[in-house]
Each structure stands twice: as structure tokens, then as C-alpha cells.
Amino acid sequence: MRVKRLLLGDEALALGALHAGLSGVYAYPGTPSTEITEFIQGAPLARERGVRSRWCTNEKTAMEAALGMSYAGKRALVCMKHVGMNVCADAFVNAGITGVKGGLVVVAADDPSMHSSQNEQDSRFYGKFAMVPILEPSDQQECYDLMAEAFRLSEEVRLPVLVRMVTRLAHSRAAVQTGEPGPQNALDPDSERTRWVLLPGNARRQYAALVARQPELLRRSEESRYNSLVKGGPLGVIACGIASNYVCEAHPEGISLLKVSQYPLPESLVRDLAATSAEIVVVEDGQPFVEEQVKALLGAGYPVSGRLTGRLPRTGELNPDNVAAAFGLSNEDGHAPAHNLAARPPQLCQGCGHRDVYAALNQVIAEYPNARVFGDIGCYTLGALPPYRAIDSCVDMGASITMAKGAADAGVHPAVAVIGDSTFTHSGMTSLLDAVNDNAAITVILSDNLTTAMTGGQDSAGTHKFEAICLALGVEREHLHVVVPLPKNMEEITRIIREEMEYKGVSVIIPQRECMQTLARKNRQKKAAQ
Amino acid sequence: MKTDIKLAGVGGQGILSIATVIGEAATAAGLHLKQAEVHGMSQRGGDVQSDLRLSTDPIHSDLIPQGGADLILSMEPMEALRYLPYLSPEGAVVTSSRPFVNIPDYPDEAALLQEVDALPNVTRMDIEQVAKSLLAPRSANMVLLGMAARHLEILSPDELRTAIRTVFARKGDKVVEDNLKAFDAGYEGLQ
Numbered sequence: 007m008r009v010k011r012l013l014l015g016d017e018a019l020a021l022g023a024l025h026a027g028l029s030g031v032y033a034y035p036g037t038p039s040t041e042i043t044e045f046i047q048g049a050p051l052a053r054e055r056g057v058r059s060r061w062c063t064n065e066k067t068a069m070e071a072a073l074g075m076s077y078a079g080k081r082a083l084v085c086m087k088h089v090g091m092n093v094c095a096d097a098f099v100n101a102g103i104t105g106v107k108g109g110l111v112v113v114a115a116d117d118p119s120m121h122s123s124q125n126e127q128d129s130r131f132y133g134k135f136a137m138v139p140i141l142e143p144s145d146q147q148e149c150y151d152l153m154a155e156a157f158r159l160s161e162e163v164r165l166p167v168l169v170r171m172v173t174r175l176a177h178s179r180a181a182v183q184t185g186e187p188g189p190q191n192a193l194d195p196d197s198e199r200t201r202w203v204l205l206p207g208n209a210r211r212q213y214a215a216l217v218a219r220q221p222e223l224l225r226r227s228e229e230s231r232y233n234s235l236v237k238g239g240p241l242g243v244i245a246c247g248i249a250s251n252y253v254c255e256a257h258p259e260g261i262s263l264l265k266v267s268q269y270p271l272p273e274s275l276v277r278d279l280a281a282t283s284a285e286i287v288v289v290e291d292g293q294p295f296v297e298e299q300v301k302a303l304l305g306a307g308y309p310v311s312g313r314l315t316g317r318l319p320r321t322g323e324l325n326p327d328n329v330a331a332a333f334g335l336s337n338e339d340g341h342a343p344a345h346n347l348a349a350r351p352p353q354l355c356q357g358c359g360h361r362d363v364y365a366a367l368n369q370v371i372a373e374y375p376n377a378r379v380f381g382d383i384g385c386y387t388l389g390a391l392p393p394y395r396a397i398d399s400c401v402d403m404g405a406s407i408t409m410a411k412g413a414a415d416a417g418v419h420p421a422v423a424v425i426g427d428s429t430f431t432h433s434g435m436t437s438l439l440d441a442v443n444d445n446a447a448i449t450v451i452l453s454d455n456l457t458t459a460m461t462g463g464q465d466s467a468g469t470h471k472f473e474a475i476c477l478a479l480g481v482e483r484e485h486l487h488v489v490v491p492l493p494k495n496m497e498e499i500t501r502i503i504r505e506e507m508e509y510k511g512v513s514v515i516i517p518q519r520e521c522m523q524t525l526a527r528k529n530r531q532k533k534a535a536q
Numbered sequence: 537m538k539t540d541i542k543l544a545g546v547g548g549q550g551i552l553s554i555a556t557v558i559g560e561a562a563t564a565a566g567l568h569l570k571q572a573e574v575h576g577m578s579q580r581g582g583d584v585q586s587d588l589r590l591s592t593d594p595i596h597s598d599l600i601p602q603g604g605a606d607l608i609l610s611m612e613p614m615e616a617l618r619y620l621p622y623l624s625p626e627g628a629v630v631t632s633s634r635p636f637v638n639i640p641d642y643p644d645e646a647a648l649l650q651e652v653d654a655l656p657n658v659t660r661m662d663i664e665q666v667a668k669s670l671l672a673p674r675s676a677n678m679v680l681l682g683m684a685a686r687h688l689e690i691l692s693p694d695e696l697r698t699a700i701r702t703v704f705a706r707k708g709d710k711v712v713e714d715n716l717k718a719f720d721a722g723y724e725g726l727q
Contacts, residue, residue, distance in 0.1 A: 010559075012559055038575065051649075054561045147607065175598065177572060177573045177575050178573065179571040179573065180571070180595075180599035181568070181569060202644060248598075251596040251597050254596040255601065325597075325599050326597045326601040328603050337602045337603050337604060338602070338624060339603050339625075340603075340605070340620060340622050341625070341627075341655070344617035344620050344647040344651060345647075345651060346614065346617060346643035346644070346651050347618055347643065348642055350546065350582050350638070350639055351639075352580035353582070353638070354581075355580060367716075409656070
């Protein structure tokens with residue numbers, strides 16, 4: 007039975023994957039990708055079929071486990087935000103060399119305009135780098151439809167397939183026509199060792215085979231129903247994924263529109279468009295991935311414009327206004343901006359344990375003008391903003407500990423790291439081992455709220471294991487402390503921070519108190535169950 | 537026919553529940569719908585907004601163009617003002633009167649409300665007070681939806697009432713009744 011459901015782009019991807027016979031989803035939470043895995047975790051069909059869906063420790067463990075499931079012949083999905091691609095790049099790129107058995111689909115959700123991110127890198131470059139097919143849905147219906155296509159394609163060309171999302175599609179809802187669930191693959195482990203054992207001799211052969219397969223990937227892209235050319239006038243427009251919606255919304259007159267939702271870039275369609283157009287405008291969310299390739303394809307003499315030429319803004323996401331402006335159209339003027347308006351940035355919740363951690367840290371740090379505090383990624387990054395202004399850096403998952411160590415190596419003292427529990431297991435444990443092995447003079451504050459809070463309270467991989475982990479990594483018992491971050495304990499906490507900042511080795515302080523949001527949700531669920 | 541709505545508020549005020557009810561009503565009525573939401577970091581006490589587009593014809597963009605919104609629907613008066621450049625010259629503003637002050641530089645309340653009242657087409661009410669007086673303090677957002685119903689030609693009040701029943705059904709009869717009462721109070725403009 008075909009039914010219509012109101013779904014977020016993320017949810018449509020998830021349902022599409024389930025209906026394509028998914029056997030396992032592997033993911034670490036990250037905005038704007040989190041809802042894909044959450045949808046599968048809550049789906050009755052996934053429960054019935056025993057689809058594996060627990061959160062992974064990080065994107066690399068997720069990618070590798072999914073590759074293992076694919077090796078065993080079953081269909082696996084990996085989901086992450088764009089910067090997660092950096093974490094799993096080793097596994098992702100080499101999965102292009104080994105190839106896959108069961109369909110392996112990797113969803114990377116990009117965040118143009120950096121709504122919840124530290125950069126706006128474009129994941130399509132990773133797909134090209136690994137030389138694998140890329141699909142880029144333009145609306146919620148395509149999100150659902152192209153998952154079946156992605157798994158089929160992956161098995162036919164025996165390669166991972168990258169699906170590129172953007173925030174606006176991930177978090178926008180529309181009605182989606184859904185179909186019937188298809189069967190799951192049977193267990194059928196591969197036994198072709200020369201493909202999977204990437205010793206140089208095998209790897210060279212595999213890489214040559216991957217290169218040799220590129221013309222086929224191009225042909226499939228040129229014949230794909232997700233790439234379409236509609237001729238209508240002398241102005242050539244190439245619009246990728248969601249960008250095609252903004253072009254249709256602006257409906258400039260006299261254009262020929264090439265919509266691209268499958269890569270490698272369909273070169274024959276681009277040449278066809280160029281042959282009947284006087285110039286080409288490239289409209290794409292993210293970085294000028296297609297624009298650069300079109301310029302190379304058509305040569306310096308052919309006029310191509312887009313983000314590189316300033317026709318569209320070089321940074322930030324597309325929207326109906328900047329796309330209309332690129333065609334010399336302007337939307338209606340709205341009301342003038344208001345006068346009585348102030349910025350309202352996000353902030354730590356009232357009663358949050360991170361607040362008490364920063365209050366204590368700031369009190370001690372005030373006594374040490376040379377101290378530096380290296381932050382990390384999570385709700386507690388908001389400690390950079392007023393009223394705390396407590397951290398000096400935030401770069402990537404786990405960087406707090408290793409940057410503090412490097413700064414301590416250079417002579418910074420005190421060097422303090424602030425890292426959350428989920429970020430610590432994601433990428434901080436190896437950093438701590440480096441620090442212990444070098445006996446670096448750093449103080450690590452592992453602020454444990456028993457959840458992955460910023461993305462909405464997903465389970466955290468190390469809950470109730472942090473003392474054991476730190477001890478096992480070699481942190482000395484007398485320099486490992488667990489405290490409860492509450493105002494009434496301020497004296498104890500500040501005393502411990504002060505003492506450990508004076509210690510010339512690795513100390514770890516674990517302020518431990520459950521996230522207010524997670525606790526409130528559990529209480530509501532308990533009440534509802536009564 | 538199309539209606540573009542900018543929903544606004546502060547993280548945690550429940551604007552997504554309003555969107556869910558309108559979305560349910562629109563789907564039941566066979567309308568096309570796109571609803572861009574904000575998830576993630578900005579939900580932590582920051583400004584949040586959602587673009588809700590309803591139409592009898594297919595909708596392309598998930599986002600509302602500048603000057604294109606028919607309605608700004610806001611749980612907080614300053615947040616209503618934030619999106620004025622998106623409001624069409626004939627557009628309406630329906631907002632809560634009560635400031636949510638969680639920043640040190642919140643504007644002067646009297647000046648703020650004066651600016652709101654100077655808009656050509658504005659309805660405001662202390663929705664939290666109304667919800668409290670109805671003994672349904674958690675339904676302030678449905679008071680706001682009731683106020684908005686007078687501006688939503690594309691959906692009838694009865695279609696919205698039915699959607700409230702559907703959306704809140706799993707939370708029990710009391711929650712459904714509270715929300716319907718709140719909706720009606722907003723619709724009738726009861727102070």
C-alpha cells in the first residue's frame with residue numbers, strides 16, 4: 007500500500023533505507039544528521055527486523071562496522087554530519103579501494119552557513135576523492151526514493167555510495183509518498199581476500215580497477231533519472247540538489263535547466279547545455295564543487311559564473327533571495343528591520359552542571375593570569391560566550407586534551423582541557439594516553455552529564471566507565487577526582503582544581519551530574535508510564 | 537492559494553507543536569506543505585524560527601523569500617520583530633505580549649510593545665495569562681494558534697480543532713480539552 011507521510015528530509019532517508027532492506031545503521035550523533043538514526047531506532051519495522059541501530063563511539067567505528075556488515079553481504083547505512091567525514095576518512099576512502107559486497111550507503115549531512123558547526127566543508131569533495139558515486143537529493147520525496155537507488159547502485163558497481171544532504175533539507179518536512187518494504191539481504195560473507203587485504207600488491211590492483219570503473223560511473227550518472235536537462239532558453243543553469251528548488255521558486259525566464267542529483271558530474275549533459283546556451287550559471291549549496299569542474303570541462307573561453315565569480319555569495323547557504331538576485335530578480339520588499347531588537351544567542355540551560363563547572367573554573371583561573379583553557383565540542387562550548395567567557399579554543403572533537411598537551415609541551419602553565427563525556431569517548435581517549443605517556447602537565451576537566459546533550463540527549467558510549475577508562479590509560483589514582491557540580495560543592499571543586507593545576511603531571515577531574523534535559527525527559531516518561 | 541507563515545519564539549517555547557498542528561491540518565486538507573525547522577545548538581534558549589508554507593499548488597523552496605510571509609506567528613514579542621523583513625506589506629503579526637528576558641540587553645519593554653503596536657496589522661495578547669486563567673498553563677501556544685486562525689484563510693478553525701485532537705490524542709483527553717479550550721480562547725480573543 008502506498009501512503010503519504012509527513013517527514014523530515016532525514017526521516018525520509020531513514021524510511022527509504024529501511025524499505026530498501028537495511029540490516030544495520032551505524033552513526034554518531036551530529037546536527038543535521040541525528041534524526042536519520044533516531045527515526046530508525048524508533049521504527050516498528052526496524053524492531054521487527056532486528057535492524058542494528060545503537061549509537062557508535064565515533065564516525066570511524068561506525069564506518070568500519072558498516073563495512074564489515076557489507077562484507078558479510080548485508081545492506082548497511084552510515085550517517086554523520088559533514089565534519090564526521092574527516093573522522094572516518096581513512097575507512098571511507100579505503101572502502102572505495104576494497105569495494106563492498108552488501109550495499110553500503112554513507113550519508114554526510116553538510117551544514118552550509120554553519121548553523122551548528124565549525125566549518126561548511128562540502129562532502130561532495132570526499133566522494134570525488136574516493137572516486138565513488140554521489141547522490142544529492144533535492145526534496146523529501148527524492149530522499150525517500152533515492153535510498154533504494156543508492157543501495158542498488160552500491161551493489162551493482164560494488165562501491166560505497168555517498169549521499170550528500172544539507173541542513174535545510176535534513177530539517178524540513180513535507181509529505182512523502184512511500185512504498186512497500188523490500189527484503190533484507192541474506193548472510194553471505196565475501197571470501198575474495200585479494201580484494202579485502204590491502205597489501206600494496208592487492209591495493210595497486212584494486213586501485214587500478216577503481217580507476218578503470220570511472221567511465222561506467224560517469225555513464226550511469228549521465229543516464230540517471232536524477233539528472234535532467236530541460237531546455238527553455240539561452241541562459242544555461244546548472245542547479246545541484248536543493249538549489250534547483252530555489253531556481254524554480256525564482257522562476258527566471260528564458261533558462262535551460264540542468265538539475266544534478268547524481269555524480270560524477272554528467273559531462274555529456276553539461277556539454278549539451280553549453281552547446282545551446284550563451285553562458286552557464288552554476289547554483290550549488292556549499293563550495294564551488296561543480297562550478298570548478300564545469301569551468302575545466304568547457305575551457306577558459308566559455309562564460310561560467312556562480313559562487314567563484316560573485317554571482318552568488320562565496321560563503322553561506324543558498325536561499326530564495328540570493329538565488330533570485332543571481333538572476334537579476336528581487337523578491338518583494340518586506341517591512342523595514344525593527345529597532346527594538348537584540349541578539350539572542352543559545353545558552354547553557356538554567357541548572358546545567360556545566361554552569362557550575364565554569365563558575366568554579368573561572369574562580370580558580372582568576373588567580374592564574376597565564377592559564378589557558380582548551381575547550382571542545384558540545385553544549386559546554388557555549389562557555390565561550392558571556393557570562394562565562396571561559397574557554398580559549400574549540401577546534402575539533404577531542405582537541406581540548408591534545409591541544410592542552412601541546413601547549414603545555416611549549417611551556418604554557420596551567421594548561422586546562424574541558425571536554426564532555428561523549429566527546430571524550432569519541433576522540434579524547436587517545437589524546438589522554440598521549441598526555442599520560444609524556445607526563446604532560448595538564449588538568450583535564452571531563453564534564454560528564456551522562457548523555458550526548460547538544461544533539462538532543464543520545465546515549466553516551468562511556469557512561470559509568472570514565473574512572474575505569476582514565477585509570478586504565480594510566481592516570482594516577484590520586485590525580486583522578488569525581489565531583490558533583492552543584493553550587494553547594496563549590497569550595498571542594500575549586501580546591502581540587504587549584505591543587506591539580508599545581509601538579510606537574512596529568513590530572514583528570516570528572517564533574518558528574520545528569521543533563522537537566524535528559525533528566526526531565528526521563529521523569530516525564532516515568533510519569534507517563536505510571 | 538498559498539499561505540506562508542514565519543513561526544518564531546525562543547528555544548523551548550513550543551513553536552514546533554504549533555507547526556505540527558498546522559501541518560496535520562494541512563495534510564488532512566490535502567494541501568501541499570513544507571516546514572523548515574531549526575534543530576540543534578540554537579534550541580538552547582536562543583531564538584528559533586520555522587518557515588511553514590501551505591499551498592494548493594506544489595511548493596518549491598523550503599524557505600520563505602523576503603517580503604513573502606503572510607503571517608508572523610510569535611511566542612514572544614521581540615522575536616516577532618526579528619523577522620519583519622520577511623513579512624509582506626499586507627502581512628499580519630500575531631504575537632504574545634509577554635517578553636521572555638534571558639539576555640542582559642533586552643530592549644525596553646514599553647518601547648518594544650510600542651513598535652509592535654505601530655505595525656499595520658497586529659494582534660497581541662498575554663497568551664500565558666490567558667492559558668493560566670483557563671487552568672491550562674502549558675497550552676499558551678494553542679492560544680496563539682487560535683489568534684492566528686482568524687488570519688488563516690487556507691485552513692478553517694474546525695480543521696485546526698480536528699488537528700489538535702489528532703496531535704494531542706496520545707497525551708490523553710485532559711490535554712486535548714485544555715488545548716481546545718486554549719485555541720477557542722485565542723480565536724474568540726478573550727482576555
